[in-house]
Amino acid sequence: MRLRICHLYGNLLNTYGDNGNLLMLQYCAREKGVDFETEIISLDQPFDPEKYDLVFFGGGQDYEQYIVSKDIQDKAEGIKEYIENDGVVLAICGGYQLLGHYYMDASGNKISGISALDHYTLSQDNNRFIGDITIRSEEFNETYEGFENHNGRTFLGENMRPLGKVEKGMGNNGEDKTEGARYKNVFCSYFHGPLLVRNIHLANRIVDMAIAQHNKKIEK
Ligand code: GLN
Numbered sequence: 097m098r099l100r101i102c103h104l105y106g107n108l109l110n111t112y113g114d115n116g117n118l119l120m121l122q123y124c125a126r127e128k129g130v131d132f133e134t135e136i137i138s139l140d141q142p143f144d145p146e147k148y149d150l151v152f153f154g155g156g157q158d159y160e161q162y163i164v165s166k167d168i169q170d171k172a173e174g175i176k177e178y179i180e181n182d183g184v185v186l187a188i189c190g191g192y193q194l195l196g197h198y199y200m201d202a203s204g205n206k207i208s209g210i211s212a213l214d215h216y217t218l219s220q221d222n223n224r225f226i227g228d229i230t231i232r233s234e235e236f237n238e239t240y241e242g243f244e245n246h247n248g249r250t251f252l253g254e255n256m257r258p259l260g261k262v263e264k265g266m267g268n269n270g271e272d273k274t275e276g277a278r279y280k281n282v283f284c285s286y287f288h289g290p291l292l293v294r295n296i297h298l299a300n301r302i303v304d305m306a307i308a309q310h311n312k313k314i315e316k
Pocket residue numbers: 112154155156157158161188189190191245246247248249
């Protein structure tokens with residue numbers, strides 16, 4: 097079996113070592129005897145909702161996020177279709193923000209997301225949430241450790257649940273003790289570090305979900 101991975105805007109949103117998540121997914125897949133093929137889909141390239149078993153969307157600086165926010169509107173339909181059809185997504189920080197309604201950047205500009213998920217992100221003045229973070233997932237009964245570094249403060253809508261409850265650190269907004277987001281087979285988080293390198297149980301779960309989606313497509 098060969099999993100097909102889409103690395104969305106991998107040449108633009110790739111700071112903070114987020115690409116380590118792909119190495120971790122590859123490692124877990126290979127441990128299960130599964131091959132792994134990654135393709136970067138970036139500016140002016142179409143996104144095919146049928147093609148992938150997993151989409152990875154990393155974080156980045158405001159400047160790159162602005163460029164991506166313009167281009168991603170052309171891919172919005174396909175990405176939404178992929179998500180609604182139970183496609184597996186891992187989105188970190190800037191990628192997480194762009195899947196929501198909008199993101200207010202550090203200079204006060206409103207950067208449009210694609211509203212694939214029901215959340216929005218405000219900015220904070222002269223401050224970033226930086227530091228170690230620990231959250232607890234009630235859904236999976238697991239604890240995740242990581243490092244956060246973001247200006248944005250994200251607020252989840254009614255149909256969204258957090259990836260976990262903050263035990264230490266700031267999380268989505270420093271107020272409501274939520275961190276990240278879950279919707280269908282989508283996982284979002286502010287964790288860098290990268291997220292999956294420090295949380296192998298989550299990496300294995302995401303690979304298992306991608307394998308299940310792959311098999312579902314073959315059965316069709
Ligand atoms: N530029 C965004 C913010 O500061 C995202 C940063 C990131 O991806 N770490 O919130």
